[in-house]
Amino acid sequence: MTKVVKNISIYSLGNILNKSITFLLVPLYTRVLVPADYGKLELVNTVGAILAMLYGLLVSNGYSRVYFQNKDPEWRKSLFFSGQVFSVFCCIIAGGLSFINAETIADTIFNFPGGAIFLKLVTIVTLFKVLTLIPMNNIRNREKAVLYISINAVYLVINTLLTIYFLVYQKLGVKGVLYAQIISGIVELITLYCFTWNQSSFHFRYSGLITMLGFSIFLIPSNLSSFVLNYSNRYFLNEYMDIKEVGLYSLGAKIAGIIPFLFTEPVKMAFSPYIYGMIDNQEKCKKHLADFSRFFFAGLALIALIISFFAKEAITIMADTNYSGSHSIVFVLSVSYLFMGLAGIIISGIHISMKTWIVSLIWVFSAVINIVLNVLLIPKYGRLGASVATMLSSLCILACYFIAVYKVYPVPFEYFKYAYLSIMMIMSNIIAQYIDRYLQYAFVFKLLLLVIFVISLVMSGYFNSEEKRKAISFIKSHTKKYISKQEFQ
Numbered sequence: 208m209t210k211v212v213k214n215i216s217i218y219s220l221g222n223i224l225n226k227s228i229t230f231l232l233v234p235l236y237t238r239v240l241v242p243a244d245y246g247k248l249e250l251v252n253t254v255g256a257i258l259a260m261l262y263g264l265l266v267s268n269g270y271s272r273v274y275f276q277n278k279d280p281e282w283r284k285s286l287f288f289s290g291q292v293f294s295v296f297c298c299i300i301a302g303g304l305s306f307i308n309a310e311t312i313a314d315t316i317f318n319f320p321g322g323a324i325f326l327k328l329v330t331i332v333t334l335f336k337v338l339t340l341i342p343m344n345n346i347r348n349r350e351k352a353v354l355y356i357s358i359n360a361v362y363l364v365i366n367t368l369l370t371i372y373f374l375v376y377q378k379l380g381v382k383g384v385l386y387a388q389i390i391s392g393i394v395e396l397i398t399l400y401c402f403t404w405n406q407s408s409f410h411f412r413y414s415g416l417i418t419m420l421g422f423s424i425f426l427i428p429s430n431l432s433s434f435v436l437n438y439s440n441r442y443f444l445n446e447y448m449d450i451k452e453v454g455l456y457s458l459g460a461k462i463a464g465i466i467p468f469l470f471t472e473p474v475k476m477a478f479s480p481y482i483y484g485m486i487d488n489q490e491k492c493k494k495h496l497a498d499f500s501r502f503f504f505a506g507l508a509l510i511a512l513i514i515s516f517f518a519k520e521a522i523t524i525m526a527d528t529n530y531s532g533s534h535s536i537v538f539v540l541s542v543s544y545l546f547m548g549l550a551g552i553i554i555s556g557i558h559i560s561m562k563t564w565i566v567s568l569i570w571v572f573s574a575v576i577n578i579v580l581n582v583l584l585i586p587k588y589g590r591l592g593a594s595v596a597t598m599l600s601s602l603c604i605l606a607c608y609f610i611a612v613y614k615v616y617p618v619p620f621e622y623f624k625y626a627y628l629s630i631m632m633i634m635s636n637i638i639a640q641y642i643d644r645y646l647q648y649a650f651v652f653k654l655l656l657l658v659i660f661v662i663s664l665v666m667s668g669y670f671n672s673e674e675k676r677k678a679i680s681f682i683k684s685h686t687k688k689y690i691s692k693q694e695f696q
Contacts, residue, residue: 232367233461233525234524234526235370235371235374235375236374236384237458237526237527237530238527239374239375239380240374240380240381240454241454241529242454242455242530243449243454244380245453245457246451246452246453246454246457247325247450248381248384249441249453250441250445250453251326251329251381252329253434254316254326254329255333255336256438258305258329258330259333259336259337260427260430260431260434261301261427262294262298262302262333262334266416266419267294267340267341267344267423269290269420269421269422270286270290270344270345270419272422272558273418273419274286274348275483281410282412282415283406284406284407284410285408285411285415287403287406287408288408288409288411288412289412289413289415289416290416290419291338291341292411293416294337294340297337298337298338302330302333302334305326305327306330309327309330310323313325313326319450324382328385328386331389332388332389332392335389335392335393336392338396339396339399342402342406343355343358345406346358346399346403349406352476355476358395358398358399358402362391362392363391365390365391365395366387369386369390369391370384373386373387422561422563423563425566426566426567427567428571429563429566429567429569429570429571431570431574432567432570432571432573432574435574435578436570436573436574436597436600437597439574440581440585440593440594440596440597441453441456441593443581443582444585444589444593447586448585448589448590455533456590456594458526458530459533459536459537459540459590460536462518462522462533463518463536463537463540463541463543464544466507466511466514466541466545467544467548469510470507470510471507471544471547471548471551474503475551475552478499478552482495482499483555483559492559493616494619496556496618497619497620497621500553500618501624501625503549503552504545504548504549505628505669507545507548507549508631511542511544512635513657514537514541515537515636515639516657517653518534518537519534520650522534535590535591536590536593538636538639538640539591539594539598540598541636542598542601542632542636543594543597543598543600543601546598546602546629547604547605549605550605553609553618554566554612556612556615556618557616559616560615562615565611566611569604569608570604572607573600573601573603573604573607577596580592580596580599580600581593581596584596609622624669628664628669631660631663631667635656635660638656639653639656
């Protein structure tokens with residue numbers, strides 16, 4: 208567990224640094240691009256994310272799971288080669304089809320002129336992203352956390368500098384953002400191959416590829432559905448409202464998106480290899496999954512509260528007045544990310560059982576619910592309706608995951624504690640909204656509310672006495688070490 212905590216810390220630090228760089232671009236976008244153009248960029252990037260999943264048939268996900276089935280180095284090298292060759296083949300076929308049919312596809316998915324050129328550019332971006340997935344997963348599987356975040360940082364720094372150049376100096380708008388992504392993607396791919404070339408052999412292993420695809424193929428419907436849940440609301444907003452509303456929603460979603468980027472994803476990256484590594488010991492694996500999920504949920508709730516409490520102040524600083532009002536949806540989306548974050552951890556039970564078809568069923572079901580809710584809520588409530596639809600669909604996914612894991616891989620989850628913490632967070636968020644609206648010095652009062660939340664959580668019994676004792680002992684020992692170092696200096 209010590210190693211996984213260390214890796215979580217490294218991934219978290221890396222993601223904080225990477226997110227900081229990424230967020231430098233948000234004020235640039237919101238000042239150089241009007242909300243309508245920002246909405247276009249979000250729609251184009253959404254298409255790119257969908258294409259990335261389809262081009263590689265999610266074989267990278269299968270690679271991460273199958274990698275741990277055999278510890279033989281040569282077998283793992285052939286698995287790497289097989290997965291990468293398959294990814295290249297899919298990219299050539301799918302990318303060619305996208306280019307040939309660009310006009311037709313763009314007219315279907317974009318509701319603005321000049322969509323074909325955007326589709327071609329995002330297709331190129333996607334090709335390089337897909338080819339980086341298996342090398343990046345290889346680095347993560349080998350628990351090279353520092354190398355992983357370093358390569359990400361190189362990509363983001365180059366992408367940021369190029370974006371500034373193309374947007375500010377060349378004034379290329381959305382096209383400039385895509386040009387920057389293409390160039391930085393090429394650099395990232397070359398860098399990755401420099402560090403992973405020795406992890407590959409020239410032996411194509413059909414059995415390994417079939418096993419990877421057998422795991423991954425059932426995830427395609429779930430991943431398509433996840434895009435429906437997270438991004439279809441942008442298309443409905445464009446259809447029922449306008450492209451400006453898409454831009455306003457996207458900025459609010461970007462702020463709330465700090466939650467998975469800052470906390471959820473780093474934890475998942477470190478936790479997956481850890482939990483898969485103990486699948487031979489079922490009881491130990493189940494206990495660790497239950498305990499880890501509970502602690503993770505508490506940390507996630509705290510991060511989500513901080514983001515939602517101070518979203519208004521963040522948007523005021525980051526964007527001009529054209530984007531005022533975007534903060535109103537962060538509260539709802541933060542709750543959505545709370546549910547989805549926990550779902551992303553407990554899904555390990557389903558993955559361990561290799562019954563990934565269950566995940567697809569759950570996501571397809573939730574996607575249908577999301578579409579229905581979008582159609583019902585967006586015409587009347589706009590971006591707020593879109594965020595509520597996302598939150599309710601996320602709750603549906605979490606509930607279904609709990610039921611599925613109980614059936615296929617029974618884990619002793621403490622369901623009451625999850626429900627209690629969720630209610631506490633929602634109530635705290637509601638109070639924070641009233642503070643923002645009616646009280647002076649809202650920032651101070653929200654800080655006080657945050658402290659009250661933490662104290663209430665500790666005193667509520669969410670953590671047992673032994674866990675509290677260990678936490679206090681840990682804090683005391685590290686405090687003494689710090690004081691000793693200061694005195695020595």
